[in-house]
Amino acid sequence: MSQNIRAEIRARFLKVDTSNVADVLDDMGLLHQGLAADFRSFSGTSGKLAGFAYTIRGQSTPYGMGGDAEKMTACQGISEDEISVWSGDGDGTCYFGELIALGLKERGCVGALADGGVRDIAWLNQHDFPVFARYRSPVQSIGRWKVNAWQVPVFIRGATSKHVEVAPGDFILADADGAIVIPAARIEAVLEKAEALTAGEINIRRELANGMTLSEALKVYGHV
Structure with missing residues (x-):
């Protein structure tokens, strides 16, 4: 997939809601793609x-205490229109901050x-860098939590299952309703169906x- 197409797909996803994407995934039989309810927005002006x-x-x-060289190496590989997805068992510590x-x-x-903590929230907001996380913590990871792999499938806490697998290239969408994972092979199909559902809701x-009752609207447009 070219960079231009990836950028276009991301821009289109920003115009749909996680709730519509969740409904589309259900229709496809992908019932456990939602992430745990305690994921929420900590920074970024759009909330998305x-x-x-x-x-x-x-x-x-x-x-x-000399630093985490693997973390720095991992971060060098990220590119445009990608989200860093952090996983691990470091409860209580922050995985990254402003720098x-x-x-x-x-x-x-x-x-x-x-799937852990973040800090420097005021500064992340100032840089308009959107972060969804499970908690915030001032406690740094250095000396406590260390990166051991990147660009491998990982498990993130789920909403209706213990974990949701996230593979490199999957799509992440998060907003005020929560966060959800779209498998790479289904990205374009899910997007098209979510856009159609969004148009119906509009x-x-x-x-x-304009005065139509809900029952009348549902007769015309069906369930959405």
Whole structure:
């Protein structure tokens, strides 16, 4: 997929809601793509996150305070229209903060999803770098949590299942309703169906605003 097509797909996904995407995935038989309810927006003016997954995995382990060279190497590989997806077992620590985010942004990264913690939230907001995470923490990862792989399939806490697998190249969409994962092989099909569902909802809202009752609207447009 060319960079231009990836950019276009991301721009179109920003115009649909996670709820519509979730309904489309259900219709496709993909029933467990939603992420855990405690994922929420911590930064970014739009309150929305959309992009292709670039996965980073780590684990809790004691080590020296000189820094995490693997984390820095992992972050060098990210590119335009990608979201860094952070996974691991480091509860209580933050996986990254402002400086890592700025380095990611320089490479075209459009946000982050962390199955863990984030810090420097005020500064992330100032840089308009969107982050969805499970919690915030001032406690750094250095000496506590270390990156051990990147661009491999990872498991993120799920809404209706214990975990959701996220593979490199999958699509992440998150908004006020939560976060969801679209498998790479289904991205374009899901997008087209979600856009159609969105168009139907726009029509119903317009008709309701013009005085049509909900029951009348559902007879015309069906369930949405």
